[in-house]
Amino acid sequence: MKISHILFLVFALLIATISQAQETSKKYTREQVLNMTTEEMSSLPLEELMSIMDVVGVSSMEELYDLLLNKDVTSASKKAESLFEAPLSTTVLSKEEISASGATSIEEALRLVPGVIVREKTNGNYDVHIRGLDNLPPGNMMLQSENNSTLLMINGRPVFNYAMGGVLWESLPIGLGDIERIEVVRGPSSALYGPNAVSGAINIITKQITSESPLLSVNAQGGNMSTFIGDLGLRKQLNEKFAFGVTANYERRDRTTDKLYVFNEKESFTKEEFNKLTFNDIYGNTYQYVDPKDDINELFAEPGLSREKTGVNAMLNYKISEKAVFDLSAGHQNSYVNSSTLGDNSTSISGRESKTSYVDFNGDVYGFAIKANYLFGMQDFNKGNQGFKTDMGQFNSSLEYDWQLNNLNIRPGVGYMSVFYDDTEYLPSADSNLGFFNGKNTLNVFSSSLRFDYKATEKLRLIAALRAEQYSKPDTWKASWQFVSAYTLNENNHLRLVYSRANRSPFILETSASFIWDREGRPSPNFIHFTGNENMEIMTSDLIEFGYRTRPAKNVMIDFEAYYSKSKNFTALVPESTNVKSAFGMKEHPLYPGVYYPEQPDNPKVDSEVRSFLKYENLALESTQMGASINVDWIISEKLIAKGHFTYQKTTLDNYNPVTRDDQITLQVGEVIAPGGLLEQQVIADATSGKIPFLPNYSMVSATSNLTADQSNFKSGFTHEATPSFWGNIGLDYKPTAKWQFYTNGYFYGKQTFINQYDTFEISQKFILNMKANYKVSETLSVFVNARNMLNDHSTEFAFLDKPNGLYLVGLKLNL
Numbered sequence: 117m118k119i120s121h122i123l124f125l126v127f128a129l130l131i132a133t134i135s136q137a138q139e140t141s142k143k144y145t146r147e148q149v150l151n152m153t154t155e156e157m158s159s160l161p162l163e164e165l166m167s168i169m170d171v172v173g174v175s176s177m178e179e180l181y182d183l184l185l186n187k188d189v190t191s192a193s194k195k196a197e198s199l200f201e202a203p204l205s206t207t208v209l210s211k212e213e214i215s216a217s218g219a220t221s222i223e224e225a226l227r228l229v230p231g232v233i234v235r236e237k238t239n240g241n242y243d244v245h246i247r248g249l250d251n252l253p254p255g256n257m258m259l260q261s262e263n264n265s266t267l268l269m270i271n272g273r274p275v276f277n278y279a280m281g282g283v284l285w286e287s288l289p290i291g292l293g294d295i296e297r298i299e300v301v302r303g304p305s306s307a308l309y310g311p312n313a314v315s316g317a318i319n320i321i322t323k324q325i326t327s328e329s330p331l332l333s334v335n336a337q338g339g340n341m342s343t344f345i346g347d348l349g350l351r352k353q354l355n356e357k358f359a360f361g362v363t364a365n366y367e368r369r370d371r372t373t374d375k376l377y378v379f380n381e382k383e384s385f386t387k388e389e390f391n392k393l394t395f396n397d398i399y400g401n402t403y404q405y406v407d408p409k410d411d412i413n414e415l416f417a418e419p420g421l422s423r424e425k426t427g428v429n430a431m432l433n434y435k436i437s438e439k440a441v442f443d444l445s446a447g448h449q450n451s452y453v454n455s456s457t458l459g460d461n462s463t464s465i466s467g468r469e470s471k472t473s474y475v476d477f478n479g480d481v482y483g484f485a486i487k488a489n490y491l492f493g494m495q496d497f498n499k500g501n502q503g504f505k506t507d508m509g510q511f512n513s514s515l516e517y518d519w520q521l522n523n524l525n526i527r528p529g530v531g532y533m534s535v536f537y538d539d540t541e542y543l544p545s546a547d548s549n550l551g552f553f554n555g556k557n558t559l560n561v562f563s564s565s566l567r568f569d570y571k572a573t574e575k576l577r578l579i580a581a582l583r584a585e586q587y588s589k590p591d592t593w594k595a596s597w598q599f600v601s602a603y604t605l606n607e608n609n610h611l612r613l614v615y616s617r618a619n620r621s622p623f624i625l626e627t628s629a630s631f632i633w634d635r636e637g638r639p640s641p642n643f644i645h646f647t648g649n650e651n652m653e654i655m656t657s658d659l660i661e662f663g664y665r666t667r668p669a670k671n672v673m674i675d676f677e678a679y680y681s682k683s684k685n686f687t688a689l690v691p692e693s694t695n696v697k698s699a700f701g702m703k704e705h706p707l708y709p710g711v712y713y714p715e716q717p718d719n720p721k722v723d724s725e726v727r728s729f730l731k732y733e734n735l736a737l738e739s740t741q742m743g744a745s746i747n748v749d750w751i752i753s754e755k756l757i758a759k760g761h762f763t764y765q766k767t768t769l770d771n772y773n774p775v776t777r778d779d780q781i782t783l784q785v786g787e788v789i790a791p792g793g794l795l796e797q798q799v800i801a802d803a804t805s806g807k808i809p810f811l812p813n814y815s816m817v818s819a820t821s822n823l824t825a826d827q828s829n830f831k832s833g834f835t836h837e838a839t840p841s842f843w844g845n846i847g848l849d850y851k852p853t854a855k856w857q858f859y860t861n862g863y864f865y866g867k868q869t870f871i872n873q874y875d876t877f878e879i880s881q882k883f884i885l886n887m888k889a890n891y892k893v894s895e896t897l898s899v900f901v902n903a904r905n906m907l908n909d910h911s912t913e914f915a916f917l918d919k920p921n922g923l924y925l926v927g928l929k930l931n932l
Contacts, residue, residue: 201602203579203602203614204614205230205301205303205675205745206300207229209226209299210296210297211295211296214292214298215292216849216890217847218859218902219292220292220343220345221242221292222288222292222298223242223285225292225298226300227861227863228845230302230746230761230762230844231246231247231745232244233248233250233840233843233865235879236914236920237456237914238372238422238423238455238918239372239921240343240367241453241455242285243261243262243263244263244266245263245265245266246316246318247302247303247315247741247765248315248741249314249657249739249741249839251839252739252836252838253688253773254772254871255774256776256777257689257873258457258872258915259281259459260688260872261838261915262280262282262283263283264280264312264620265312265314265315265655265683266283266314266318267305267318268283268317268320269317269318270290270320270476271319271445271476272319272487273476273491274512275287275288278510279495280458280624280625280626284451284470284495286453286470287449287451287470287495288320288427289429289448289474290320290365291367292335292347293348293349293363294323294429295322295323297321298318298319298320300319301317301319302679303315303679303681304316304681305317307565307582307583307616308581311561311594311596311620312620314619314655314657323349324433325351325359325431326353326359327353329351329353330351332349332932334346335930336927337902337926337927338925338927339902339923339924339925340923340924341370341371341422341921343368343369343923344366344368344369345367345927347365348363349362357436358434360430360432361430361431362428362429362430362431363430364427366426366427367424368423369422371420371422373420373918374419376419377465377917378405378462378464379462379463379872380874386419387419390406390412390463391412393406397640401639403637407637408636409502410500410501414500415500417499418454419454423451423455424452425449425451425453426450427447427449428447429445429446429447430445439480439483440481440482441479441480442477442478442481443479444477444478445474446474446476448471448473449471449472450471451471452467452469453467454468455468457498458497458498458504459498459504461501465917466500467498467500468496468497468499469496470496471493472508474489474492476489477489483518484515484516484517485515486515487512487514488512488513489513490510491509491510492508492509492510493507494507494508502551503550504552505542506537506538506552507537507541508536509536510534511533511534511535512532512533513531513533514530514531514532523571523572524568524569525567526569527569528564528567529564530563531562531563531565532562533561533563534561535559535624536559537556537557538553539553539555540555540556549630550631550632551631552631552646553624553629553630554630557628558588559622561587562585563584564584565582565583565584566583567581568580574604575604576603577602577603578601578602579598579599579601580598580599582595582596584596587621587622587654589650590627591650594619596617597617598614598616598617599615600614601613608668609667610664610665612663614661614663615661616659617657617658618659619654620654621654622654624648625732626649626732627650627652627732628648629646629648629732632644632646641694641726641781642727643727643728644728645729645730646689646731647730649732652685654685655683656684656685657681658681659679659681661680662677662678662679663676663677671750671751672748673748674746674747675748677744678744679741679743680740682738683738683739683741684737686735687734687735688732688777689731689732689777690731690732690777690780691728691777692731693784694784694785695728695729696724696726696785696788696789728781730777735771735773736771736773738771739767739768739836740768741766741767742765742766743764743766745763746761746762756848756851758846758847759861760844761844762843763844765842766841767839769833770833772830772832772836774829778873778874837868838868838870840865840867840868842866843863845861845863846861846862848860854892856889856892857892858889859888860885860886861886863884864881864884866881867879867880867881870915870916872915877916879915882911882913884907885905885907886904887902887903887906889901889902897928897929898930899926899929900927900928900929901926902923902927905920908922
């Protein structure tokens with residue numbers, strides 16, 4: 117840990133020590149008690165628990181916990197309601213539980229949520245999926261392993277990557293100290309939240325500023341691998357109408373190694389070794405792994421760095437009346453990570469840089485929900501590689517109205533989104549074709565939605581949500597829906613049945629790519645043309661889900677969900693054709709006197725040019741998932757809370773093509789240059805027609821193969837093992853005294869097999885044990901020791917990337 121980080125911790129500790137003399141005993145109102153979480157409640161000393169029982173009018177601890185487990189905490193229906201009666205598979209993580217667990221990032225905190233798979237790539241950088249749909253289609257670039265089917269939002273503002281899909285987690289401007297709660301809805305939810313909520317939606321809700329908010333909050337921790345994570349906030353309610361806040365966060369982590377990984381190699385290499393590393397093609401030609409046009413120091417300026425990010429945020433709340441409230445926030449972030457590559461590299465790791473800003477407006481005015489936000493800045497998806505650096509802008513707006521008509525709630529809405537990516541500024545010339553977009557490309561989406569929520573009886577609730585989006589590319593409407601039947605058997609048992617369809621939006625890379633990869637000094641082909649496709653079908657997923665919540669005792673909540681989903685219209689780069697232009701020696705054909713044909717050279721690369729043309733296309737691939745999750749919350753006593761979840765699932769693929777992109781290009785080249793192949797046939801035809809002289813000489817000829825993958829190789833019923841068959845978490849929150857708190861949890865998953873176009877990687881099953889020990893010095897100050905992966909299990913969690921070490925931290929939390 118750097119000296120500056122240690123000084124920061126000491127300074128914060130000094131402030132807290134000085135403040136202790138001003139402390140007074142805390143008194144609670146009924147509203148404050150009802151807004152507490154189980155974690156907050158169980159952290160209180162026994163004497164305070166007894167006093168708040170009088171405040172809310174309960175006679176036993178059991179009744180108090182019953183009140184806590186059944187309070188309004190979620191917005192799965194876009195309105196506050198009891199978690200027990202929520203109509204969807206929903207989990208809410210409170211700020212208290214996130215803090216108590218010791219999670220060092222938002223991504224790691226999601227390990228506490230049922231159905232969410234979280235695997236560490238490099239220190240602090242994670243892969244996050246809800247229920248799977250990862251590494252699809254298999255046998256492609258690592259880009260296909262990114263989660264492009266889960267919508268991530270901050271206060272309802274999408275922070276999705278519309279360039280190529282997925283979430284750049286490091287580019288979130290907020291830190292852990294900004295979070296009030298995280299809401300996770302599992303299953304297709306586009307009808308509620310819009311495109312890309314295919315496997316689910318994650319909504320991060322930031323803290324609201326009230327009269328109870330601390331003026332100054334500080335969270336900081338540091339430890340091995342040069343890790344420092346810190347945030348601070350200043351929040352103040354100025355009067356009954358205005359509240360204002362400013363927050364900042366900083367994070368720095370190193371990798372467990374500074375070595376680089378190369379596909380098809382069993383060893384890792386330093387930057388210097390990698391720069392000299394060579395390989396041979398099938399013809400014996402020698403090449404360097406590093407493209408001769410690239411600078412190794414630009415590709416990997418700091419290969420030992422894992423993650424560095426800085427974020428600042430400001431927010432203003434204006435409450436005109438109880439029925440008219442406005443929130444305005446803005447912020448900026450700088451981030452850099454070395455993580456899984458989004459390019460087509462020989463290394464599985466690459467750098468990624470982002471500098472973005474945002475402005476977000478939310479209004480709740482007499483039943484109208486108004487949202488408008490703009491995200492803009494620069495993103496470099498593959499640092500040092502030509503074509504990946506681009507400016508971007510994303511505008512979102514929506515208007516919804518909440519109309520209550522007796523037992524029927526109607527919520528109509530309209531929305532508009534416009535996204536652009538523009539690489540013009542970063543191209544060597546305007547007509548270079550060296551960028552993926554080669555100019556400004558946009559995606560516009562207009563949406564309309566309608567949601568009906570009908571309380572048919574005291575026990576039966578029926579919900580229908582419909583949504584339609586009109587995309588500019590492709591120029592089409594796409595519908596999504598959600599139908600829910602929820603039935604409360606009694607106060608302790610609740611059933612739900614869901615049928616829904618969700619869609620994934622097109623990405624600008626898929627629709628608008630126009631890139632020519634000059635592979636000078638690289639193996640054949642000499643040029644690869646990447647082309648977008650504006651007329652593809654949009655990926656969709658259909659789900660049937662059954663859910664059951666029960667409370668066998670007042671202090672126990674059990675939530676069970678079983679699901680079946682089917683997804684189709686996956687997309688990938690498909691080799692449409694390969695063109696070979698070559699100079700061959702000509703000799704007279706023995707069967708056709710006077711006709712000359714090409715004499716095959718010893719090396720087909722000699723005097724030849726090979727161009728492959730790739731285009732984004734829909735695949736015949738279909739994915740079927742069946743699975744079930746169970747989640748248990750058990751308040752054993754005022755000192756001990758147990759939580760756990762377990763998910764089992766199976767993914768099968770139909771129409772799966774095991775032939776990779778490079779295999780298809782090789783087949784196409786072979787069809788052209790083989791004896792008797794297309795090139796020879798073309799020369800014979802040209803010679804016969806007189807297009808080339810009937811003389812032994814060298815002649816430039818060209819032929820193109822449009823060979824497609826042999827569908828007889830397609831597999832159905834193929835078990836897709838990139839998603840583990842099981843995973844889960846078990847945790848204990850123990851508070852032996854009013855001062856001490858110990859939170860221990862273990863996250864586990866089964867073995868996996870990752871397949872990309874270069875290699876296959878086996879990931880073994882793993883159990884990750886974590887613990888945080890927290891000591892409450894006073895009402896305003898806590899100090900803690902935090903151990904992540906405390907058994908120091910080095911087994912790799914994500915294909916072709918780092919072997920994690922244990923992370924051991926010390927820190928403090930201060931609220932004044």
